[in-house]
Amino acid sequence: xxxxxxxxxxxxxxxxxxxxxxxxxxxxxxxxxxxxxxxxxxxxxxxxxxxxxxxxxxxxxxxxxxxxxxxxxxxxxxxxxxxxxxxxxxxxxxxxxxxxxxxxxxxxxxxxxxxxxxxxxxxxxxxxxxxxxxxxxxxxxxxxxxxxxxxxxxxxxxxxxxxxxxxxxxxxxxxxxxxxxxxxxxxxxxxxxxxxxxxxxxxxxxxxxxxxxxxxxxxxxxxxxxxxxxxxxxxxxxxxxxxxxxxxxxxxxxxxxxxxxxxxxxxxxxxxxxxxxxxxxxxxxxxxxxxxxxxxxxxxxxxxxxxxxxxxxxxxxxxxxxxxxxxxxxxxxxxxxxxxxxxxxxxxxxxxxxxxxxxxxxxxxxxxxxxxxxxxxxxxxxxxxxxxxxxxxxxxxxxxxxxxxxxxxxxxxxxxxxxxxxxxxxxxxxxxxxxxxxxxxxxxxxxxxxxxxxxxxxxxxxxxxxxxxxxxxxxxxxxxxxxxxxxxxxxxx
Amino acid sequence: xxxxxxxxxxxxxxxxxxxxxxxxxxxxxxxxxxxxxxxxxxxxxxxxxxxxxxxxxxxxxxxxxxxxxxxxxxxxxxxxxxxxxxxxxxxxxxxxxxxxxxxxxxxxxxxxxxxxxxxxxxxx
Numbered sequence: 001x002x003x004x005x006x007x008x009x010x011x012x013x014x015x016x017x018x019x020x021x022x023x024x025x026x027x028x029x030x031x032x033x034x035x036x037x038x039x040x041x042x043x044x045x046x047x048x049x050x051x052x053x054x055x056x057x058x059x060x061x062x063x064x065x066x067x068x069x070x071x072x073x074x075x076x077x078x079x080x081x082x083x084x085x086x087x088x089x090x091x092x093x094x095x096x097x098x099x100x101x102x103x104x105x106x107x108x109x110x111x112x113x114x115x116x117x118x119x120x121x122x123x124x125x126x127x128x129x130x131x132x133x134x135x136x137x138x139x140x141x142x143x144x145x146x147x148x149x150x151x152x153x154x155x156x157x158x159x160x161x162x163x164x165x166x167x168x169x170x171x172x173x174x175x176x177x178x179x180x181x182x183x184x185x186x187x188x189x190x191x192x193x194x195x196x197x198x199x200x201x202x203x204x205x206x207x208x209x210x211x212x213x214x215x216x217x218x219x220x221x222x223x224x225x226x227x228x229x230x231x232x233x234x235x236x237x238x239x240x241x242x243x244x245x246x247x248x249x250x251x252x253x254x255x256x257x258x259x260x261x262x263x264x265x266x267x268x269x270x271x272x273x274x275x276x277x278x279x280x281x282x283x284x285x286x287x288x289x290x291x292x293x294x295x296x297x298x299x300x301x302x303x304x305x306x307x308x309x310x311x312x313x314x315x316x317x318x319x320x321x322x323x324x325x326x327x328x329x330x331x332x333x334x335x336x337x338x339x340x341x342x343x344x345x346x347x348x349x350x351x352x353x354x355x356x357x358x359x360x361x362x363x364x365x366x367x368x369x370x371x372x373x374x375x376x377x378x379x380x381x382x383x384x385x386x387x388x389x390x391x392x393x394x395x396x397x398x399x400x401x402x403x404x405x406x407x408x409x410x411x412x413x414x415x416x417x418x419x420x421x422x423x424x425x426x427x428x429x430x431x432x433x434x435x436x437x438x439x440x441x442x443x444x445x446x447x448x449x450x451x452x453x454x455x456x457x458x459x460x461x462x463x464x465x466x467x468x469x470x471x472x473x474x475x476x477x478x479x480x481x482x483x484x485x486x487x488x489x490x491x492x493x
Numbered sequence: 494x495x496x497x498x499x500x501x502x503x504x505x506x507x508x509x510x511x512x513x514x515x516x517x518x519x520x521x522x523x524x525x526x527x528x529x530x531x532x533x534x535x536x537x538x539x540x541x542x543x544x545x546x547x548x549x550x551x552x553x554x555x556x557x558x559x560x561x562x563x564x565x566x567x568x569x570x571x572x573x574x575x576x577x578x579x580x581x582x583x584x585x586x587x588x589x590x591x592x593x594x595x596x597x598x599x600x601x602x603x604x605x606x607x608x609x610x611x612x613x614x615x616x617x
Contacts, residue, residue, distance in 0.1 A: 277548060280577035281504055284599035288510040291602020297517045320599060 008177045012170065019166065027162040034154045038147050042081050046119040049079060050140050057087060058123040061095065061136045073098040076140060084141040087123070090134045101141055117142040184209055188219055195226060201233035265334065272330035276323045283323070287316045325455040332462045339381040339466050341490065346416065347374025349382070350409055353389045360397050367404035368397070376411050379490025384463045388471075391456040392420040392483050400424030403480070411489075415469070418485040427475040435473055436461040460485075496613050499523040499540040501531035501557060502575075503549050511544065511575075511600075518606045528552030532560050535567055542613055547576035547587065555590040562591035571612045575600070 053076055060068040073085045077098040084099035102116040123136040191207050198204050204226055209219040292298055294309045301309065331337040350372040361368040389407070396405040403423025410417040427435065436457050457471075464471040468488045475481035498520050502508045512522045523538055525531035528549060535543060543561065547554030554574055561567045574587040577598040587595050594612050596605075 277577045280598055281507065284577065285504075285506040285510055287599045288507075288514070288602050288605075292510070292513060292517075295602065297513070 008174060008182045011177050011181075012174050015173075016170070019170065023162050023166045027158050030158045031151070031155050034151055034158075035147065038150045038154075042142060042147060042150070043117065043119075045081050046117060046140055046142055049076060049082070050119040050121040050138060053140075054121050054123060054138060057138050058125055058135060061087065061089070061123050062125045066095075069096050070098075081142050081146050082140055083143045083146065084139075086139040086141070087136060088139070089136045095136065099141070101139075102143070116144065117146075180211075181215075184211075184215065188215075188222070192222065201230055201237055204230060269330055269334035269336070272326060276327040279323050280320070283316060283320055287313065287320070290316060322455075325459060328459050329455055329462070332459070332466065337466065339384055339463075341379055342382055343377050344380045344382045344385050345374070346376040346378060346385075346409055346418075347372045349386055350389065350407055350418075353386060353393060354407055357390070357393050357397060360394070361405060364397065364400070365402065366397060366400055368393075369404060369406040371406065372409035373411065376409065376416065378416055378487060380467055380487060384467060385487070388460050388463055388485060389418070391460050392418075392485070395456055396420050396422035396424065396481070396483075400480070413489075415486045415488055418487070419482055421480065421482045423480040426477040426479050427473065427481055428477050432473055432475060436471070494613075495519045495521065496541040496610075497521045497523060497538065498542045498544060498609070499525060499531065499535055499538065500544040501525045501528065501549070501554075502544075502546040503527060504546070507546070507598075510602075511605075514602065514606050515609070518610075520606075528554075528557040528560070531557055532564070535561055535570070536564060539566065540570065542609070543570055543572045544609065545572055545574050545592065547574055547583075555586060558587070558590040558592050571614065573609060573612050 053072060056072055057069065059065075060072060069087060073087060073096040076082055076085045082099065084101040085096070086094060086098075086101060087096040088094055102118070119140045119142075121138045121140075122134055123138055124132045125135045126132055188207050188209060191205055195204055206226075207219045207223050209216050290309055290313045293301065294306065294313065328337070350370050354368055354370040358368055393405065393407060400422045401424070405420070405422045408419040408421070410419065461471050464485060464487070468490075470486045472484050473481060474484070498515055500508065500511055500515075500522055502511070502524075503526055508524060508526075512524065515522050523534055523540055525534045528551065531543075531545075534540075545554045545557060549557070552560075554576065558572055558574070561570070561572060571593045572591060573594040573596060574592040575596050575598060576583060576587070584595050596608055
């Protein structure tokens with residue numbers, strides 16, 4: 001409501017000065033016209049009075065009849081428009097003064113409110129011979145106050161008239177604005193405000209405005225916009241619902257796919273675990289009995305039999321290695337491999353691994369070096385670090401025909417670098433990227449020669465990841481390879 | 494020093510292999526093919542050590558170990574689990590069920606007997 005009042009008041013306020021100015025101007029003009037007319041009327045009256053008095057005055061002056069002169073002057077001075085009367089001789093001697101004359105005796109003294117008036121008539125006497133003689137003059141004075149006195153009532157009427165008219169018009173205007181404009185606008189505003197509480201897509205209260213004017217156009221436009229909004233919202237809701245259904249359906253499908261994948265993953269892990277168990281059980285017998293026979297616990301063997309039993313043992317051990325690698329990989333992929341966080345002394349471990357593998361290197365005539373400062377303790381998983389070292393050194397020896405294999409441990413402040421460098425066949429650039437994939441063994445045409453699971457590097461990379469480290473390979477064909485493992489020192493516990 | 498060792502195992506050739514290796518070193522092997530039979534035999538014969546396969550039908554090695562430990566007369570007999578399970582946590586599970594040791598299959602025929610003998614009580 002406050003706003004609507006403001007609207008009406010603002011309209012009135014902005015118009016009021018002009019209205020008042022206009023009213024004041026009209027009043028002033030009216031008063032001006034009255035003034036001019038009253039002034040003229042007084043001038044005419046004065047002239048008439050003077051002409052009327054002149055014969056009697058002239059007679060009295062000629063006769064030197066002072067009492068008559070006095071009486072005439074007194075009578076003239078009684079007239080409402082006359083403030084003073086003076087009769088003079090032709091020589092300027094004053095005969096009679098009645099009432100007041102303007103200051104200094106000037107006939108036309110000026111005042112801020114108007115000019116003093118005076119009607120001067122010569123007094124003439126016609127002799128018996130018929131000649132006119134100037135015998136004196138009659139002055140009848142009037143003052144501006146007379147005019148104003150006459151005007152006063154007229155001015156008052158004009159002012160009251162103007163005031164009443166102005167106030168009345170103003171009131172009518174204000175009330176009309178309030179009733180016609182402000183109230184309807186307020187009603188429209190209320191309805192529009194009410195729209196915000198109604199759901200945008202539902203039915204809504206239409207705006208009502210009874211007149212077909214500019215405001216009516218605005219109201220129609222608002223109604224139409226609101227209707228369009230409702231339509232759009234309904235459309236949007238339909239799209240939304242549709243979208244929700246699609247999303248729900250997709251989610252359901254995806255959940256199904258995820259569950260299928262997880263179940264397949266569990267099945268795979270279970271399958272691999274069962275397979276390696278099932279494979280190991282007969283392998284237990286094969287390795288066990290081969291051992292029994294080779295140790296001649298079941299009776300003596302000749303040299304050829306012993307050699308062949310050795311081959312059985314090597315094959316069985318290789319098979320076991322393969323099974324262990326597959327199991328390791330499946331455990332890592334199933335997220336079942338937990339790494340320990342224990343003190344690992346790297347120098348002793350490096351030396352031990354090198355000594356374990358030295359027979360393999362000696363068999364191929366390779367030099368095997370170990371360079372590890374110590375003692376060097378990191379917090380990691382002993383078994384897994386050793387597995388990485390054995391794998392990398394084993395690979396290096398396997399793929400090197402002549403020269404040397406060198407293990408180097410370089411400690412840093414936060415990480416330790418383990419390098420395995422060989423002078424072997426090397427790896428082509430394109431193959432470096434594939435190196436850490438499972439079951440990848442570079443086809444050199446010598447594949448038969450290098451027995452292995454093809455899982456070693458893949459396992460090494462995953463173990464490095466699990467231990468929070470990295471593994472990288474650098475190589476060129478014919479120039480040997482360097483594998484670099486970086487492991488975090490870990491928190492010393 | 495010869496000991497009486499109970500071996501609970503369902504696989505015939507593994508049974509034969511372990512039996513052969515242990516007897517070649519002068520030990521006596523008592524054979525049981527499942528858990529029920531194993532516990533009965535243990536109660537009756539009071540062996541010096543029990544070798545226990547984990548993957549057994551009906552009653553698995555962990556249950557057998559708990560059943561043996563539940564018998565007052567067998568509370569102090571060393572139990573060594575022998576398993577081809579190599580999943581993480583198997584060792585802890587075996588030790589938690591009351592086993593004293595844990596050997597992985599396939600066994601190393603050259604070191605197996607010595608590994609088992611480690612768990613024998615030193616003096617009667």
